[in-house]
Amino acid sequence: MSSRTLTIEPVTRIEGHARITLQLDDAGKVGQARFHLTQFRGFEKFCEGRPYREMPALTARTCGICPVSHLLASNKACDYLLRVSIPPTAEKLRRIMNLAQITQSHALSFFHLSSPDLLLGWDSDPARRNIFGVMAQDPQLARDGIRLRQIGQTIIETLGGKKIHPTWVVPGGVNEALTEDKRQAMLGLLPEGLEIAKRTYSFFKTLVPKFAEEASHFGSAPTLFLSLVTPKGNLEHYDGLLRIKDAMGRIVEDMIPPHEYQRVVGEAVEDFSYMKFPFYKPMGYPQGVYRVGPLARLNNADACGTPYADVALMEFRMLQEAAPVQSSFHYHYARLVEIIFAMESMERLLKDPDILNPRVRSRARSNRYEGIGVSEAPRGTLMHHYKIDDDGLITWVNLIIATGHNNLAMNQGIKQVADAYVDGNNLREGMLNRVEAVIRCFDPCLSCASHAFGQMPLAIDLQDASGLVVDRLVRG
Amino acid sequence: MTGHRTLVIGYGSPIRGDDAIGPLAADRLEAEGVPEGVSVVSRHVLTAELVPDIAAADLVVFLDATLHGDPGEVRLRPLHPDARAVSTMAHFLDPRELLAWAEALYQRRPVAWLVSAAGGCFDYGLYELSPALAGAVGPMLAQVRSLIAGYRQGAPA
Numbered sequence: 001m002s003s004r005t006l007t008i009e010p011v012t013r014i015e016g017h018a019r020i021t022l023q024l025d026d027a028g029k030v031g032q033a034r035f036h037l038t039q040f041r042g043f044e045k046f047c048e049g050r051p052y053r054e055m056p057a058l059t060a061r062t063c064g065i066c067p068v069s070h071l072l073a074s075n076k077a078c079d080y081l082l083r084v085s086i087p088p089t090a091e092k093l094r095r096i097m098n099l100a101q102i103t104q105s106h107a108l109s110f111f112h113l114s115s116p117d118l119l120l121g122w123d124s125d126p127a128r129r130n131i132f133g134v135m136a137q138d139p140q141l142a143r144d145g146i147r148l149r150q151i152g153q154t155i156i157e158t159l160g161g162k163k164i165h166p167t168w169v170v171p172g173g174v175n176e177a178l179t180e181d182k183r184q185a186m187l188g189l190l191p192e193g194l195e196i197a198k199r200t201y202s203f204f205k206t207l208v209p210k211f212a213e214e215a216s217h218f219g220s221a222p223t224l225f226l227s228l229v230t231p232k233g234n235l236e237h238y239d240g241l242l243r244i245k246d247a248m249g250r251i252v253e254d255m256i257p258p259h260e261y262q263r264v265v266g267e268a269v270e271d272f273s274y275m276k277f278p279f280y281k282p283m284g285y286p287q288g289v290y291r292v293g294p295l296a297r298l299n300n301a302d303a304c305g306t307p308y309a310d311v312a313l314m315e316f317r318m319l320q321e322a323a324p325v326q327s328s329f330h331y332h333y334a335r336l337v338e339i340i341f342a343m344e345s346m347e348r349l350l351k352d353p354d355i356l357n358p359r360v361r362s363r364a365r366s367n368r369y370e371g372i373g374v375s376e377a378p379r380g381t382l383m384h385h386y387k388i389d390d391d392g393l394i395t396w397v398n399l400i401i402a403t404g405h406n407n408l409a410m411n412q413g414i415k416q417v418a419d420a421y422v423d424g425n426n427l428r429e430g431m432l433n434r435v436e437a438v439i440r441c442f443d444p445c446l447s448c449a450s451h452a453f454g455q456m457p458l459a460i461d462l463q464d465a466s467g468l469v470v471d472r473l474v475r476g
Numbered sequence: 477m478t479g480h481r482t483l484v485i486g487y488g489s490p491i492r493g494d495d496a497i498g499p500l501a502a503d504r505l506e507a508e509g510v511p512e513g514v515s516v517v518s519r520h521v522l523t524a525e526l527v528p529d530i531a532a533a534d535l536v537v538f539l540d541a542t543l544h545g546d547p548g549e550v551r552l553r554p555l556h557p558d559a560r561a562v563s564t565m566a567h568f569l570d571p572r573e574l575l576a577w578a579e580a581l582y583q584r585r586p587v588a589w590l591v592s593a594a595g596g597c598f599d600y601g602l603y604e605l606s607p608a609l610a611g612a613v614g615p616m617l618a619q620v621r622s623l624i625a626g627y628r629q630g631a632p633a
Contacts, residue, residue, distance in 0.1 A: 112524065132559045135580040143528075143581050150525040 004424060008432055018446055020414055020435060028424030033415035035407070035439065037275035037446055044397040052081055052366065052388050053171060059384065059399070065108070065445055068101035068156060069377035069402075071169050072238065073384040076373025078171035080259065081388060083367035089357040090173030092349050095238045096186075097159050097169065098375065099342040102237060103193070104152025105378035106294070106335040109443040110200070111145025114332060117437050118207060122214070123430035141203070144196045148339065151193045155346070158182050173361035180356060187350050194308070194343040201312060201336040208319070211329060217420040218438045219328030219413030222247030224280055224290035226265075226405065227297040228376050231255070235301035235309075235341060237376040243300045244280065244290065249323045252282075258374035261383055265400065275446070278405050289412060292380025292405040293442065294334035299324035304337070306344035312337040328413055328441040335443075366392050377402045379443055403444040413438045482514040482624055483529055483586075485571075486539035487522050493602035494547075494595025494609045498539040501593075501616045508617070514624060522569045530574055531582035535627045537620050538571045538590045541609070545594030548608035550615045552623075555588040587627065591619045 008020040023032040047058055056074040060067040072094055079086055086094075116129045119137050128136075135142045159178070160166020168174050208215075224247065228240040233254075244253040244264060253264050268277040268285045280288030290296075304310045316337055319325050325334075349355060366388060373384045380402030387396040417438045421431045486502025488495040499518035506516040515533075519526070530536050538555065545551060557579045558572035569577075571590060579585050593612040595605075605613075 132576070132580060135577070139581050142577075146524050146527055146577075146581070149523075150528065153523075153525050 006422070006424065006427075006432075008436060018439070018444070020439070022414075022418050022422060022424075022435070024422075024424035028426075030415065030418040030422055030424070033411065033418045033435075034272055035410050035414055037273045039446065040274050044399055047394050047397045050394050052078060052371070052386060052392050052394055055384075055386060055394065055397075056169065056171070057167060062399070062401075063445060066101060066105055066377055066379070068097055068160075068166070069375065069382050070384070071166070072098055073373045073375045073377075073382045075169050075171055076239075076375060077371040077384040077386050078373070079371075080373060081366045081368050081371035081386070082171055082362070082364040084172055084362040084364050086173040086362050087357070087359045089177070089354055090360040090362075091239070092352060092355055093159065093174050093178060093360065094169055096346050096349050097156060097166075098238050099346050100152045100155035100159075102152075102376075102378045103339055103342045104149045104156070105443075106339050107145050107148035107152065109378075109440075110332060110335050111142065111148070113443070114437075114440050115141065115145070117433070117440070118204075118211075118332070122433050122437060123428075126429055126433070129433075141200070144200055148193060148196055151189045154189060155186050158186055170361065172363055175361060177358040177360045178356055183350055183355060187347065190343050190347045190350075194340065194347075197336065197339040197343055198308060201340060204333065204336055205315070208333065214434065214437075215327040215329040217417050218434075218441055219409060219416060220326045221412050221416055222326060223409050223412070224252070224283075224288070225296035225299045225324060226280075226290045226292050227300045227381055228258070228374065229300055229302075230305075233302040235297055235304045235313075237297075239375070242374070242381075245300050245324060247324070247326065249299075258383075259372040261372065261374060261385075261400075265383075265405075267400065273407070275407050276400070276404050277407050278400055279408060286408055289408040290405065291328070291409045292402055293331060293378075294338050295325065295328065295331045296380065297376065298334045298337060304341050306341055306348070309337055309341035309344055312340055328409070328438060331441045331443065379403055379445055380405050401445070403442070403446065406442050406444065410439055410442055410444065413441070480513055480534040480628065481532060482535040482537070482627065483533040484510075484514065484516045484537045484539065484620060485519060485522070485526065485530075486517070487519045488541050489520060491601055491603060493597040493599050493604065494593075494606055495541045495598050496603075497541045497593050497595065497605060497609050497613065497616070500605065501539045501613050501620075504613060505617050505620060511624065511628075522571060522574055524569065524574075524577065527574055527577045527581065530586060531578040531584040533586045535623070536575075536586045536588045537623055538588070539616060539620070540571075540590060540592050541595040541598075542592040543595070543598075547594055547596035547606065548612045549594045550612050550619060551592050551594070552619055553590050553592075555590050557585060589623055591616050591623075 004024040006022040019036040019038055021034050022030050025031050056071050059074045060071045062070050112131055115134050120129050120133050160168040225245045228236040229243045230236045230240050242256040246252050264281055266279050266281040279285045280290050298316055304313050317323055371386045382402050383400040385398040389395050414435050417435050421434045486498035488498040490496045502516050502518045555572055557576035559576040575588055595609050597606045
């Protein structure tokens, strides 16, 4: 039997460069579906030999969208190397920065990358299915997206001194205490941010029923879910303990200290992608598929711990009859709940009288040879793991990026969507856009250097086994 | 003309050699002092959060490096909103795209100019301007001050 391969390259409106290939049989049905990361970075190798104190600044360059996430995970790994507990105020300040980062990143994903599909439809004219189409259809939604990003970035800049690659977070804490005027400036932004978040959430709830069909196919195959939770089992983004739930909602691993992550997370490689394939070790590879990120965090959390987010969490759980919520389409929903949570939590932290405490840094030299830092990035659990020598020089690095955790699930997701929508004998752009859209649900961040957006030219060739082009779609 | 608002935006990567001239020029402009009503920002890249500030301005001046021209050559050109100038990068937008966002979302179309200087070296991990481009900062700022003064005096843009 001859086979044909359908290639979607680049995948658009995601962060980074990727390719999807769909192998079709003679009947035009999808046999194999693969998500390929086509960039090579090499951070883990070229960091070797550097002083560990350089790691936060070096690894923050992994990403121009979420440098704060790497900055935090890296500094946590360094805290572990120092064997210090950072001052409580420093932890609160780091939490605020992380929540601001999550806000601006989720806003970019929802308002700019995914709203063209959600507002205009997957089958709408691709020439109009972009941010300008959203502006024409619902300018207030577009303005809200800009404003939320502005609020998140402004808080990061207020704390860190600059929006991109701030150096305010350091091993042992942060390097400058918060002042009253900065506190008031940040507090002044949050009521508007919360109103926007609630308004958008309410609006999106009205859209969800329209996408019941897509939700049933968009990465709804059962997987495990991994995330940090608080010691009480609540929603956590900065610290806490690892929890894994299965597809039935049963807790299969709980309260695992982050530095024991290797007990549950293994990593595999495949020859078709530069992205690693993490898996749940007790189930083995490739059966041990799990998801991380907003969907996993909400599925794993017993509660959010803030008023509006807890109401939204209850409504999130009603998206299907039995928890956990399976469809990756509902990552969008979960992001909006997390923006609400971020606004409420930042306000709570900033109103804490201790937030102005001048003691914000613990000082020490390295007291361990191995450091592990784990936090929740916007896209999921982020792990930094370093080994150092007697001189404090890095001898080994392992980074497990949030998007990497989702690799198996993303591959599973595109296969499911392709099976449901792609007819190789009658290609339509809307079919392929749905295949891309399931990837957008995960909001993958594939690199920091280059970020493919909606209007990049895209040619999709359908070839027979001899390489003859039998069908072609061109966009852009 | 009184009460007008000018926004100067210098943008470029600080670790890509001559690409840094935009933010460096903006920083120097701010350090030297600007007339009332003039705001100056430095950015690694242009992002959507700048749109409300652009929409609130009457005059916007972008400062950037360019590959075109002899190294150190300073050029001035008007910019107009262009929704087709969509960047392929999610966190880097074209200035004309930002102007189009401002027009679409806020019905504002400020007068806009691009002041660019031709660079010769954009290597990775390079923290210095080439000599030719270091000499271009002064002429760029002279151009910016001329634009601001001209606009204040009601000169056609």
